[in-house]
Amino acid sequence: xxxxxxxxxxxxxxxxxxxxxxxxxAALTWxxxxxxxxxxxxxxxxxxxFFAFLYHAVPILTxxxxxxxxxxxxxxxxxxxxxxxxxxxxxxxxxxxxxxxxEFPVVVDIFVVLALLxxxxxxxxxxxxxxxxxxxxxxxYVIGGLVFTTLSYPMGNFVPEFLxxxxxxxxxxxWIHDAVGLxxxxxxxxxxxxxxxxxxxxxxxxxxxxxxxxxLLFFLYPLNGTHHYVFSVIxxxxxxGAILASSLLGVDVIIVVANLFLSLRxxxxxxRDLPLRFVATATMxxxxxxxxxxxxxxxxxxxxxxxxxxVIGHSHLAMLGFATFAAAGGLxxxxxxxxxxxxxxxxxxxxxxxxxxxxxLMFVDLTAAGLIEAREWKAQTPWIDSVRAVRGYWIFRTxxxxxxxxxxxxxxxxxxxxxxxxxxx
Amino acid sequence: MKSLRMSYLVAGLGGVGFFAMSVLLLGVWPGRVxxxxxxxxxxxxxxALTVSEKRGRQIYAREGCAYCHTQQIRQLDxxxxxxxxxxxxxxxxxxxxxxxxxxxxxxxxxxxGSLHSEDWQLTHLYSPQAVVPxxxxxxxxxxxxxxxxxxxxxxxxxxxxxxxxxYARALAEPEIALKKTSGPPANGDDAYAHNCAGCxxxxxxxxxxxxxxxxxxxxxxxxxxxxxxxxITVLERGIRGSSMQAWRGLxxxxxxxxxxxxxxxxxxxxxxxxIRDLGxxxxxxxxxxxxxxxxxxxxxxxxxVRMAPTDFTSERPTPAETLRALRQGVAGTPMAPWNTKxxxxxxxxxxYYxxxxxx
Numbered sequence: 001x002x003x004x005x006x007x008x009x010x011x012x013x014x015x016x017x018x019x020x021x022x023x024x025x026a027a028l029t030w031x032x033x034x035x036x037x038x039x040x041x042x043x044x045x046x047x048x049x050f051f052a053f054l055y056h057a058v059p060i061l062t063x064x065x066x067x068x069x070x071x072x073x074x075x076x077x078x079x080x081x082x083x084x085x086x087x088x089x090x091x092x093x094x095x096x097x098x099x100x101x102x103e104f105p106v107v108v109d110i111f112v113v114l115a116l117l118x119x120x121x122x123x124x125x126x127x128x129x130x131x132x133x134x135x136x137x138x139x140x141y142v143i144g145g146l147v148f149t150t151l152s153y154p155m156g157n158f159v160p161e162f163l164x165x166x167x168x169x170x171x172x173x174x175w176i177h178d179a180v181g182l183x184x185x186x187x188x189x190x191x192x193x194x195x196x197x198x199x200x201x202x203x204x205x206x207x208x209x210x211x212x213x214x215x216l217l218f219f220l221y222p223l224n225g226t227h228h229y230v231f232s233v234i235x236x237x238x239x240x241g242a243i244l245a246s247s248l249l250g251v252d253v254i255i256v257v258a259n260l261f262l263s264l265r266x267x268x269x270x271x272r273d274l275p276l277r278f279v280a281t282a283t284m285x286x287x288x289x290x291x292x293x294x295x296x297x298x299x300x301x302x303x304x305x306x307x308x309x310x311v312i313g314h315s316h317l318a319m320l321g322f323a324t325f326a327a328a329g330g331l332x333x334x335x336x337x338x339x340x341x342x343x344x345x346x347x348x349x350x351x352x353x354x355x356x357x358x359x360x361l362m363f364v365d366l367t368a369a370g371l372i373e374a375r376e377w378k379a380q381t382p383w384i385d386s387v388r389a390v391r392g393y394w395i396f397r398t399x400x401x402x403x404x405x406x407x408x409x410x411x412x413x414x415x416x417x418x419x420x421x422x423x424x425x
Numbered sequence: 426m427k428s429l430r431m432s433y434l435v436a437g438l439g440g441v442g443f444f445a446m447s448v449l450l451l452g453v454w455p456g457r458v459x460x461x462x463x464x465x466x467x468x469x470x471x472x473a474l475t476v477s478e479k480r481g482r483q484i485y486a487r488e489g490c491a492y493c494h495t496q497q498i499r500q501l502d503x504x505x506x507x508x509x510x511x512x513x514x515x516x517x518x519x520x521x522x523x524x525x526x527x528x529x530x531x532x533x534x535x536x537x538g539s540l541h542s543e544d545w546q547l548t549h550l551y552s553p554q555a556v557v558p559x560x561x562x563x564x565x566x567x568x569x570x571x572x573x574x575x576x577x578x579x580x581x582x583x584x585x586x587x588x589x590x591x592y593a594r595a596l597a598e599p600e601i602a603l604k605k606t607s608g609p610p611a612n613g614d615d616a617y618a619h620n621c622a623g624c625x626x627x628x629x630x631x632x633x634x635x636x637x638x639x640x641x642x643x644x645x646x647x648x649x650x651x652x653x654x655x656x657i658t659v660l661e662r663g664i665r666g667s668s669m670q671a672w673r674g675l676x677x678x679x680x681x682x683x684x685x686x687x688x689x690x691x692x693x694x695x696x697x698x699x700i701r702d703l704g705x706x707x708x709x710x711x712x713x714x715x716x717x718x719x720x721x722x723x724x725x726x727x728x729x730v731r732m733a734p735t736d737f738t739s740e741r742p743t744p745a746e747t748l749r750a751l752r753q754g755v756a757g758t759p760m761a762p763w764n765t766k767x768x769x770x771x772x773x774x775x776x777y778y779x780x781x782x783x784x
Binding site: 029030032034097151169170231232234303306307308312380383394 | 444507511513517530531620
């Protein structure tokens, strides 16, 4: 799924400097590929990776098996065969919604809500069996992530179909941010909070800071969404409130990341363990991307960079740098504990460097492109000048897909080749 | 232990409470305010979308146009100078779901309706690169029957939808039109190659890749002599009723130089006075009501015709081009063919005569 989503992305990026690549076939035009790229990353890659990790982590965190194996198979089936694959196909065939992070058509959305409800049944009851007193922070993130995603999903996916224009947009703004903030972030953080102590053998630095970070995150994240529509007709007070929440969120992220790094201090995390290195790097990207987020929500900066490639750089730092690194760390960690699994550290080492290099190059490239676009727009030059000015950057961006994709191939190879390391039962 | 459990309960409720608050504060409350504002500010009979516009809008949604084009002009100079006044709530009251977008690879389209003619839009949708050589917009030939002037229903709907964008606002506030600005000096040849060659052809012969789908056809700049002032006026205003748009932000002076450079002068012997008189007569009888007594395009019937008749004082076609226009008419304009109504002698006499107005 990851590979398909990445391929959609690569083709879409190439069509941005060579639009005739689609060969005039409607299903292969940029718009449809763009929908499938982001939805594929969200559902196909991150969704599957997160759930897979939960199957490993939840039983260990709670000391009990998840609710039901049969349910698990159903969830897998629905997620992939009623959501991802039909979603992709329908979008290519021309059935979709023009709403960001919500492009799959409404029929598919119904299955998403169903799958999320099943996930609640699957993973949550075990946490409540013994009461929540002893729940470790990773568990909290799992609970929070699943509950709030289920709550916010309908908001971004159904509401704008029924509320017109600006009013619907207010809800879209909330979901755009909740998809990242209430689904991807908590589950990625759950992985990080899980893998760090599990591979260093030391508890996190401060349970108090962990919990503080957790609650602040869930208080603040939902209040961020409107920062996607600064200088719009949405009431200024709502915009300002969202900007304030975005600033505070930056502070919260500093707390979370400080706690995580204090937990890592002195463990030699870089050389110690590859999954650990992935999650530690994810933590670093998390810090950078969040501070960038807080800054670009500020009106002065937002006015300049909004609508440009700068933001596309930001979202790749979040989805690829933070979420994907965490997911890769979580998966490799869990994989190695699986009976009879193979693990090839050299391939995974390659994966780490390839993805890191590709990501950083892409990020710098898109950020620069964004600034150039902003400059052209302000100078009121003809529109096409801004397109011509960044063409080279777009070509380079497609080239950065090379190391990133090679990295993913290496990651897969790392899990399929090498010695059997999994703990035998 | 009990107190801890209580505190989690409180925090848990608090968390859900905050989420609910976010929905209320950033979703429901703004919705209320916006609804109220729509009621207050909307024109009495807002123009709802027609059936064709609705279908066009669906295609627009399906093809991801909104991921390259915003429909939301922000309250910022960078936006309003280029696209016009910032978007009002009521303008979006028929958008289910909204198409605001968060990325601009192409320009904002909220006020697209008034910017281009229908044949421009069709040709552009069929092949953006034919019109704008450096465009990265995807082509949508699937909406056509093999040629830009053979649109299927889908393309017609999209273009109808585009034509309506901003129309309601323009009716409500006629002064919404953009300022026309002329850009800083630059290389005119370069600006021509990137902006004009798609229609007028690389050498000005009117044979660019977009020409096939356009009506009227792009002017053949080799066959026309223009005054500098004329070219600049055309660039500032565009030509109503044709795909020739107004050009903002381009160096008009430098481009005028390039355009005038394409013209290849033709030597023409002065005809005997008898022919001059015949030409004058034919002109007064048949042409002056449109092209004006003095050839300035301001004839008495001029306000009634769909396109401004040619002003011969600032524009002079070559003899061959003049005769061609007279024999065949100018397709896509009110200029009809005259070969059935006038004799060959009259045609060449009046052709000579109109070329004499140029100053």
